[in-house]
Amino acid sequence: MINFHQSWLDIGSGAPELANTTAQLEIYVGDLNLTRNENIFSKTIQDHVIVSSYPLALWMLQNWWRLLYEPLPMKNNPDVSWRVAHELGAANHGFVWPKILFASDNKNVQVWSTPSEANCQQSVKYINGTNNHTSIPISDFRQALIIFISKVENRLEDKNLKGKDLSALFSIIKEEEENEGSKIYRKLEALMGFDPDECSPNTMDYAINLYREHGESTLLELAPIYGKTGNTEPLKPIEQLINARGIYGNPTFTTKQKENSANYNSPPWTLAVESARELRHEIGDTKKPITTKMLFELLGIPSSNIDNWKTIGTPNVSVGIPTSKKYIKFLPRKKHRISKRFELSRYIGDYITTTNNQWLASTDLGTSRQKYQRAFAAEFLCPINSLIEFLEGNYSNEAINHAASYFDVSEQTITSLLANNNYIEHQPLNGLPYHIGYNQMSTWPLPRK
Template identity: 40%
Template structure:
């Protein structure tokens, strides 16, 4: 059985509600690895139960209606709250229909579907209190996620048919989803809609025409940028403006020995683990295992003329992404987004890491943004380790993690204090904080 799967047992007595709801009453559970995210106790018995009594119909309807966004829309960019609309497409509680669902969230990182879950608060006054949460997000392959969701949807439709409901809203919606899945061109269209935050057929036609032209130009790199703009912005027009912005000419090169393994294909390592290995490999090849990395070395890695880099000015309008357009022959037009020297160093280090991620072919667009995709996680971790190696950082700090010491370390390595804090937190040297606005991811779900 899959490590991620739904289970259900049809009940003989139906829940209150419409016929489709009542006739699909079941004892439902959601298993993620060893965890049952629907283990619960109710207010009447106060006894733990391995399944919750609810209707499968609203759950299946939510999975079908959110299908494309669940598979292709990532978390909002760093620092951005979860909008109500985004949460309706990604949080299981949005299945609604008056049932109490567990606090579970699904979002893609571009490679895997990430799953977050919180147990109900001990003082919860809802009729059902869920007992299981996840200490950190877990990953499910998109194929596994979609297969298990389809199994539940199909089982619910079969149950409806047995009970005489042959033309439900779920039936109509699922037929549309299946038709789109069977058409490769339409699947690509739905994916692009979802990446920009739209429901199927919600995006204006001119918007999607420009988005499709961008997709043809940029290829997979568009997926790393589109969600950062989304439906509430100019979308494709804003991305086109980045492409036209003042740029730097560069020709990146990989200093590691020939035959080094591709960064993006290092087995089961997580993106940040791949990043740390790759960054250390680059430093070793450069002969700079520790200490600050000069700007000149960074420019050399990207093949940028130092005087061009120093005279470059950012676009007048703040952008949400860094792009590099391949020009052929290994050459690129590099478009950083920030003028502050420290921020620009980080942008350039991330672009170089993306060059390695794309296997240094020189033929693919490079893209950085504040999204939480696997590719962006890798870039941030690579840039941090390349510019400020954790071993060198801890040696410099000498067990002093005060704000003053962190500021001094940031200045020494040429990175921002936030990057130092992130490095110390990600290496379990500082404790990760949870809290803040309820709309922010860390207030709701452990990372």
């Protein structure tokens, strides 16, 4: 859960909207106070920071759709447009904000934070940061923003200030959320990395047609890759995938993800492990390594077509497109033998969670669906219980290398399985998923109008 607590002050300066919304602000993610800081001048530790709430509320509204729905991009250095929409420091207006980053995974909004650098020369030096990201359900995150923005709006009204920009934008967003067509439109814009009304009408018409024909689940995974930052006209590569030649298969297993209300709030890796174990039970093999031949058989790909399983070019995604004859057209992207095995397993995991008419899609994004696929593939190819039995308590590099060879997976897969199951120490991200110097986050241009 995320909470924004503000205690109003009457000591603000500047424009009326800024001065009258000056507050002692505290931001909590769970029990962690992300605004706890050392005041460089007074040499005191405080849980709050004195800022104006108005620019933060306005920043939330200006980036509403992207905050809720746009995922972390695949590249390590997101462009300025992405960062302005997701880093809290972009609220700017001369205040020293904590380094906090928000990015959606289609199910949750993930929150990263890191403390100020040791040599920080700002008036406020933030102390706390997250060791890894914290996931907050989108509905909870949205509600926290609404509560914060509403308090700012009410404060302006109490001070007889209209706060036209904020109130007008807040009203527009409420109306758009209540209209299903408008909500889909804004969500598609955000998934492609566009601000409201930044994308051309022709592209949006094309996006909506794809949405209607191929479903939201497909666009959730592909639009962020083939959107604004792509090297071609937005979403056009999807059409190329539709028209491309592929390898056809008809999955032969029956395991499917059971639908129940508890599943929605469960971490994707928990559900993935359950599915992997259930499929292992279905095929009658709960411990031994899975052969590549078995992976193809599970996907219903005839042995005569296996040699044609080749990647053309350097695609950003691998997909499985359902056809009218109940077959799936697979378009792979991995070339290395070990990577191919993992890709085949991700297809299997994705098929377990989709309906008959949904695309299968594997990417390098950090969406909830992709997390599920990776966790499924790791557990299916290398069951953690079998791995621990094989290693016999030896977690040395040599033993990990031996296990990778035995299960025919990468050493990274072995290491991740051991770390995720607390057999070896997990290396924390120590803050943000990409490197940013503090000054880079505290010198943003003024928020967009």
